[in-house]
Amino acid sequence: VTSGGATAIEGVCVDADRSPTAFAAWVSPHLPAMARLAARLVGSADRDDVVQDALGRAWRKWGTYDERRGTARTWLLAIVAGESRRPRWRRWPTRRLDDVADVPGGTDAFVDVDLERAIRDLPARMRLAIDCVYFVGLSVAETAAVMGVTDGTVKSTLHDARQRLRTTLEVSE
Amino acid sequence: VSDIESRLDRAGRQWQQAQPAPPDVDLGRLGRTRERRWIPLAVATAVVAVVAVAVVLPLGRAAKHPLLSPSSPAPPPSPSASVHREDLDGDGRIDTTTLRWVRHSRTAPFRGVVRVSIDFGGGGRTSYDVRISRWIDPADQERLTVPSFGTSQVNAVDGLEIVVTSDDGAASYRTYRVLTLSGKRQLQPVPPPGRRGWVTGASVGTGALGYQCNEASILRVSSVPVRHGYAVHTVTYHWDGSQWARWSSERRVQRRSGIGAWSCYGLENL
Numbered sequence: 001v002t003s004g005g006a007t008a009i010e011g012v013c014v015d016a017d018r019s020p021t022a023f024a025a026w027v028s029p030h031l032p033a034m035a036r037l038a039a040r041l042v043g044s045a046d047r048d049d050v051v052q053d054a055l056g057r058a059w060r061k062w063g064t065y066d067e068r069r070g071t072a073r074t075w076l077l078a079i080v081a082g083e084s085r086r087p088r089w090r091r092w093p094t095r096r097l098d099d100v101a102d103v104p105g106g107t108d109a110f111v112d113v114d115l116e117r118a119i120r121d122l123p124a125r126m127r128l129a130i131d132c133v134y135f136v137g138l139s140v141a142e143t144a145a146v147m148g149v150t151d152g153t154v155k156s157t158l159h160d161a162r163q164r165l166r167t168t169l170e171v172s173e
Numbered sequence: 174v175s176d177i178e179s180r181l182d183r184a185g186r187q188w189q190q191a192q193p194a195p196p197d198v199d200l201g202r203l204g205r206t207r208e209r210r211w212i213p214l215a216v217a218t219a220v221v222a223v224v225a226v227a228v229v230l231p232l233g234r235a236a237k238h239p240l241l242s243p244s245s246p247a248p249p250p251s252p253s254a255s256v257h258r259e260d261l262d263g264d265g266r267i268d269t270t271t272l273r274w275v276r277h278s279r280t281a282p283f284r285g286v287v288r289v290s291i292d293f294g295g296g297g298r299t300s301y302d303v304r305i306s307r308w309i310d311p312a313d314q315e316r317l318t319v320p321s322f323g324t325s326q327v328n329a330v331d332g333l334e335i336v337v338t339s340d341d342g343a344a345s346y347r348t349y350r351v352l353t354l355s356g357k358r359q360l361q362p363v364p365p366p367g368r369r370g371w372v373t374g375a376s377v378g379t380g381a382l383g384y385q386c387n388e389a390s391i392l393r394v395s396s397v398p399v400r401h402g403y404a405v406h407t408v409t410y411h412w413d414g415s416q417w418a419r420w421s422s423e424r425r426v427q428r429r430s431g432i433g434a435w436s437c438y439g440l441e442n443l
Contacts, residue, residue: 031198052202055199055202056202057331060331078388079389081389112180112183112187147420149423153423162177165177165181
């Protein structure tokens, strides 16, 4: 019989502080990226809820985190991505950019509305790749870890997405 | 750099600058467990059970014939059971998982039915019967043991899945049943990604088939030998709550074959 978490929890407990405060300190450097990814995936209104839900889940699973399989940043971002796919956040893809306020930061900053609209019309996988790389600021390798695919798949997905965006924007213009 | 790339770069930078500060970690929400919606159901089940016992037992005593015929075969003695303690449902309490043979084939004792039971740390019990096509313990082929099983987060949803070996086939070929807890804390099978069932295996001449669990997806990796190595086909699936959704696929030729087993935390030694 093998265990999904007890061993790791025990292993970490030996030499690490597992308190909520220690967890908060551990995740704090990654909060901006987590918030950015959540904002892209579910919109600004639900961003904080998704981040807190993801943090709760990460806290429960902290003992299973294995640094050999990826960085803390990609581990946390993958949890955010998974949390954003839950049905209660699914209403996001149907939103439209009819009001600028729906675009995060839209009222105070220049927003390329056509580009945002074109991105939101992309298939989910392409949209996630574009969001991760250009808006969250992840590398290709980090994006691959978040999406659960290989680097090559991310590159080809980005290429296809850019091609589709180019076509869409050329037609609309 | 193409026009669309520079446009995306610019839009991304401006969007990032306009973002408000991220939320602080809400320590009060960290330890909060999921809502226990099963409590009303458990209470109702308990009431029904009490009523049933109160009504059925006197009826059984009053009957001329016993409820169970003396000639009905007694269940076979369980040769062994395997017990595993871990929090499966994510409520923070240790649950006890037991695997036990409940039925054997008359001609082939290594074939039969195994019952997977969970005694929840917070009270309650559920079970699920898994048909075993063949189980011969690789560590002790003379003795009939309980099929190997492990726990891991297979479908990227809170709580762990139970992976039971259902056919220990030739060479390294194995099939599995994957069970998960529903919202009503009932064990139910998780369908496999793809059409071939939950299968792993690897051999030098024929290739390999295995799974890799990620935080948000599962990768099904299959490889077949080709002229200069192996053609490895990796398909990524996401769990949408009831089934696997195919997310992406990739084929590449490489010198080494892909994985031929589970690459999931907790299932490495399955």
